[in-house]
Amino acid sequence: MSASTEHLRRRVAGARVVLWDFDGPICRLFAGHPADHVARAMVDWLAQNGLRGLLREEEIDPSDPHVLLRAVGSRSPESDLIAELEELLTKEELRATASAMPTAYADPLIRTWAAVGARLAVVTNNSPLAVRRYLDSRGLTGCFAPHIYGRTHQLHLLKPDPHSLNRALRAMGSRPEDALMIGDTPTDYDAAVRAGVRFVGYARYPQKEKCLRQAGAETVVTSLEPLLELVRQESSAGRLPG
Structure with a gap:
């Protein structure tokens, strides 16, 4: 196992709660509506x-x-x-x-993580109405509901403020150390740090990865496929909730 894979495994192991940013890790919301x-x-x-x-x-x-x-x-x-x-x-x-485009491997990763017993939430600066509409279209709502925490009129609570992450943790009865966040921006990383939550960055292209690493993110993947494989492996080894 490479050092980078081992680092990713340590992030995934024991994650009972997985907090997902929406636009980026789950889908490209503006793929067809720029x-x-x-x-x-x-x-x-x-x-x-x-x-x-x-x-x-x-x-x-x-x-x-x-x-x-x-x-x-x-x-x-x-x-x-x-x-x-x-x-x-x-x-x-x-x-x-x-016209949103699903992120490659996001759907099977979400379904697999939910199937092995992890609890999932969306923590996003997007409208929760848009999140629910998209998840409904993919048949994924049941993997998250009711834990969708999106933008309100209190704009000062948008990420990098950890408000949406803290709401999710409280509602799910989770300690920060038992949670993992997947995000694709420095504001996601900052919010995770402030909430005390482990972080895996998702970078679809090199500039995204550069921005995440400059912000301080140590673990960044350019595809969700390695995460999917690790979740399957960790579940088989009995190191995930299930």
Whole structure:
């Protein structure tokens, strides 16, 4: 067994609870409904409502509308217009679920982990409505329900704040040391560290891996296949709950 595989095995062994980020590890939510179109629609909406001044140019990340939402929310957290902006993003995410692309090996990994006795939760900055719609379409809701913890109107609680992770741990009666998170961004890693949860990064392309490692993530996979194989091996060896 290679050193990297052994490191991954130590992350997986004994994980009674697995916390999943949604967009990235489970699916590519904006695969057919580009995120830059969503970000542009949000900026246009801000301009139409006289709120464009709440956003600096460097805060417009076309690949991640949540960066924009978090930035605006930090400056006007109590505004009804901010709640409307969040609802606009929710509608776009719901629309995106129809063309979302499953992450390779995610479906069998989710089903296998659930089958061997691990408890699964989604902890995400996406709308829980979009998460449920996507999971329903894949027949995966039963692997997670009722543990889906997504975005609320309290935008200051988005990751890297560990709020969604802590909600999941409390609801599932889990100690942080018995849990593992799978995420694909530095904010996922930061939230896991703050919650005291082990972390495995998923990086679909090299820049993602570079960002995760620069943030401090030690264990990063470029495919979920090694995780699937390890879960099967650990279950056969009796080292997973079941």
